[in-house]
Amino acid sequence: MTVSMGSMSERTVRGTLPQRLLRLLSLLQVRREWSGAELTERLGVSARTLRRDVERLRDLDYRVEGTPGTAGGYRLVSGRDLPPLLLDDEEAIAIALALATATEVEDSALRALAKLERVLPARLRPRLAAVAGAASIVPYPDTPAVDPLVLGVLAACRHERAVTDFVYRDRSGGESERRVEPHHLVSHGGHWYLIAYDTDRDDWRTFRLDRLRDPRPTHGRFPLRETPESDPATFLTSRFAQGTYRYTVTITLELSAERVRERLYGPLPGRIEARGTDRCEARISAESLDLTCQYTAALLALGVDSAMEAPPEVADRLGAMAARLADRTGSER
Amino acid sequence: MTVSMGSMSERTVRGTLPQRLLRLLSLLQVRREWSGAELTERLGVSARTLRRDVERLRDLDYRVEGTPGTAGGYRLVSGRDLPPLLLDDEEAIAIALALATATEVEDSALRALAKLERVLPARLRPRLAAVAGAASIVPYPDTPAVDPLVLGVLAACRHERAVTDFVYRDRSGGESERRVEPHHLVSHGGHWYLIAYDTDRDDWRTFRLDRLRDPRPTHGRFPLRETPESDPATFLTSRFAQGTYRYTVTITLELSAERVRERLYGPLPGRIEARGTDRCEARISAESLDLTCQYTAALLALGVDSAMEAPPEVADRLGAMAARLADRTGSER
DNA sequence: TCATCGCGGCCACGATGTGACCGCATCGCT
DNA sequence: AGCGATGCGGTCACATCGTGGCCGCGATGA
Numbered sequence: 001m002t003v004s005m006g007s008m009s010e011r012t013v014r015g016t017l018p019q020r021l022l023r024l025l026s027l028l029q030v031r032r033e034w035s036g037a038e039l040t041e042r043l044g045v046s047a048r049t050l051r052r053d054v055e056r057l058r059d060l061d062y063r064v065e066g067t068p069g070t071a072g073g074y075r076l077v078s079g080r081d082l083p084p085l086l087l088d089d090e091e092a093i094a095i096a097l098a099l100a101t102a103t104e105v106e107d108s109a110l111r112a113l114a115k116l117e118r119v120l121p122a123r124l125r126p127r128l129a130a131v132a133g134a135a136s137i138v139p140y141p142d143t144p145a146v147d148p149l150v151l152g153v154l155a156a157c158r159h160e161r162a163v164t165d166f167v168y169r170d171r172s173g174g175e176s177e178r179r180v181e182p183h184h185l186v187s188h189g190g191h192w193y194l195i196a197y198d199t200d201r202d203d204w205r206t207f208r209l210d211r212l213r214d215p216r217p218t219h220g221r222f223p224l225r226e227t228p229e230s231d232p233a234t235f236l237t238s239r240f241a242q243g244t245y246r247y248t249v250t251i252t253l254e255l256s257a258e259r260v261r262e263r264l265y266g267p268l269p270g271r272i273e274a275r276g277t278d279r280c281e282a283r284i285s286a287e288s289l290d291l292t293c294q295y296t297a298a299l300l301a302l303g304v305d306s307a308m309e310a311p312p313e314v315a316d317r318l319g320a321m322a323a324r325l326a327d328r329t330g331s332e333r
Numbered sequence: 334m335t336v337s338m339g340s341m342s343e344r345t346v347r348g349t350l351p352q353r354l355l356r357l358l359s360l361l362q363v364r365r366e367w368s369g370a371e372l373t374e375r376l377g378v379s380a381r382t383l384r385r386d387v388e389r390l391r392d393l394d395y396r397v398e399g400t401p402g403t404a405g406g407y408r409l410v411s412g413r414d415l416p417p418l419l420l421d422d423e424e425a426i427a428i429a430l431a432l433a434t435a436t437e438v439e440d441s442a443l444r445a446l447a448k449l450e451r452v453l454p455a456r457l458r459p460r461l462a463a464v465a466g467a468a469s470i471v472p473y474p475d476t477p478a479v480d481p482l483v484l485g486v487l488a489a490c491r492h493e494r495a496v497t498d499f500v501y502r503d504r505s506g507g508e509s510e511r512r513v514e515p516h517h518l519v520s521h522g523g524h525w526y527l528i529a530y531d532t533d534r535d536d537w538r539t540f541r542l543d544r545l546r547d548p549r550p551t552h553g554r555f556p557l558r559e560t561p562e563s564d565p566a567t568f569l570t571s572r573f574a575q576g577t578y579r580y581t582v583t584i585t586l587e588l589s590a591e592r593v594r595e596r597l598y599g600p601l602p603g604r605i606e607a608r609g610t611d612r613c614e615a616r617i618s619a620e621s622l623d624l625t626c627q628y629t630a631a632l633l634a635l636g637v638d639s640a641m642e643a644p645p646e647v648a649d650r651l652g653a654m655a656a657r658l659a660d661r662t663g664s665e666r
Numbered sequence: 667t668c669a670t671c672g673c674g675g676c677c678a679c680g681a682t683g684t685g686a687c688c689g690c691a692t693c694g695c696t
Numbered sequence: 697a698g699c700g701a702t703g704c705g706g707t708c709a710c711a712t713c714g715t716g717g718c719c720g721c722g723a724t725g726a
Contacts, residue, residue, distance in 0.1 A: 066673080070669075093441065101435065102431040350682090
């Protein structure tokens with residue numbers, strides 16, 4: 001269709017009107033200011049038609065400002081409505097990545113990611129996965145990267161209440177096919193978790209997204225279901241309380257849990273629980289000795305700890321640290 | 334224009350063709366699958382026209398799949414090109430926020446943010462600023478939030494090499510009007526920095542974005558200029574070396590700088606410099622005693638430190654910590 | 667002062683969008 | 697197997713709309 005043989009001059013193919021309007025909008029989004037001549041040349045239309053196109057955009061409630069005079073031109077400024085965003089490949093990837101690694105996650109971010117996932121060209125998918133894999137530097141260095149596309153698909157499924165299949169790799173490394181009703185997506189401690197009702201096992205389960213592969217929506221829809229705990233985050237925390245990793249440290253702090261969270265910089269691989277109004281207990285559990293020691297040390301540096309329970313490896317490390325500190329206090333100052 | 338008095342039924346106003354195509358695209362982005370009837374109803378056109386609209390989208394290289402049969406419908410799947418993203422208010426804010434707080438920042442992310450900033454409706458701007466202010470929880474709690482819009486404007490200015498004016502508040506609190514050539518935007522240690530050539534002072538300066546207000550592009554353009562250090566990050570680091578905050582700690586570590594960075598979880602408010610192949614020096618400098626102590630403790634927890642220099646407040650804190658640790662090693666285990 | 671640019675009215679012509687028909691293929695349900 | 701719902705695309709007649717080429721106007725900057 002749209003044969004348009006003839007000129008085919010330069011780069012302009014003189015497509016249909018909607019296409020041309022999108023191209024115009026796209027150009028206006030890339031650069032702040034364009035002269036009429038530049039635009040007519042790129043769009044391959046007469047100046048009169050360009051003016052009409054601009055007028056059409058204005059009718060669509062997108063504010064295009066024009067300034068007359070020698071140094072005149074057209075500019076797209078913020079209007080009443082948000083015009084369609086016309087992104088290039090790089091930008092789309094950057095947005096997907098930013099949304100997936102966002103620390104503060106709202107439902108709207110998941111919806112946006114779902115939209116993007118739906119339309120992201122196939123050729124960009126491997127690239128995005130690669131970038132996502134390389135970008136797990138922050139904020140938790142040992143955090144396995146979660147594929148933004150997996151997150152996007154799950155967000156869409158959740159939004160549409162679609163029963164979803166996927167492949168899950170449990171902690172022992174075995175893979176199994178699962179069928180669940182995805183209810184919540186939660187980012188916690190640098191990991192993404194799916195809270196879902198497993199229809200095969202007839203119970204609630206949490207899944208780590210970095211262990212989850214190839215999610216596929218099925219045609220089945222599911223009704224809203226009452227979560228065991230009203231709050232997804234609470235539910236997740238109660239699950240974590242069960243899970244214990246290689247090194248676990250428990251510290252009692254003589255300060256309210258809120259104040260500790262305030263004064264502590266960065267998130268903790270573990271949890272802080274109130275023990276009365278001015279006391280709380282922090283529990284750090286991780287696979288890495290370095291990480292465990294560092295966060296334990298950071299907590300102790302608050303100077304409000306009253307008791308601590310730690311495995312020998314951690315205690316040794318910290319004991320050695322204390323010894324070195326004591327030495328220096330005597331000698332250096 | 335576009336009077337269309339008459340039916341005005343339900344919600345459909347039967348706008349122009351480009352508008353309708355955008356609405357169709359928007360609908361297809363919101364939900365995975367739509368039946369033809371739903372779409373004709375919402376768009377206010379006949380089924381035949383809907384089919385033609387779908388065909389038009391396909392001609393524009395957006396893959397719309399249709400499935401015949403009782404449970405049929407239309408679906409937008411990823412095609413060759415990225416269709417225009419049609420976002421609602423919430424999603425736009427979520428994306429702006431995610432881009433501005435992204436830890437890994439590429440040029441493409443800045444470009445995307447600049448685009449978004451250009452078109453973000455005025456009514457959303459205060460909301461975005463408010464959300465951004467509230468969302469400074471992570472990853473550095475004391476980090477003042479940077480307004481994503483400020484970042485967006487500067488990214489656009491930089492991209493277009495536009496000389497830029499803004500108001501800057503220096504460390505003493507005084508505000509001054511600046512005119513600069515914005516060359517780089519760098520995120521470092523939870524802060525955003527603008528590296529720019531100050532045309533009034535005829536020298537390179539770095540500006541913290543959270544102290545920067547009301548950036549405005551001027552009409553002037555600037556040429557590329559050689560940065561003092563080739564790498565923006567290096568330049569920033571060399572500036573930091575000069576700047577000293579309230580509490581500064583220096584630690585010598587008997588391990589290569591690379592290994593330290595690898596083993597250390599989370600970024601450091603300071604820098605790590607090599608001192609030979611198997612030795613490095615870490616310098617922590619911050620305004621907050623809590624933060625300084627926590628990161629110092631984390632570094633010490635690596636167990637590879639051989640010397641340390643710290644101000645009395647920090648030394649006291651850590652000394653007390655060491656004492657408590659020593660007590661416990663005796664009593665508890 | 668003048669050239670340059672954006673603005674918008676007018677006109678004539680051609681292109682295109684539209685709804686109403688049609689028969690066809692595919693799918694799910696009975 | 698058959699039926700109905702659905703998507704697909706062809707054709708036709710009609711109305712609408714887009715287009716380029718004019719024109720004069722007003723604002724801007726050299």
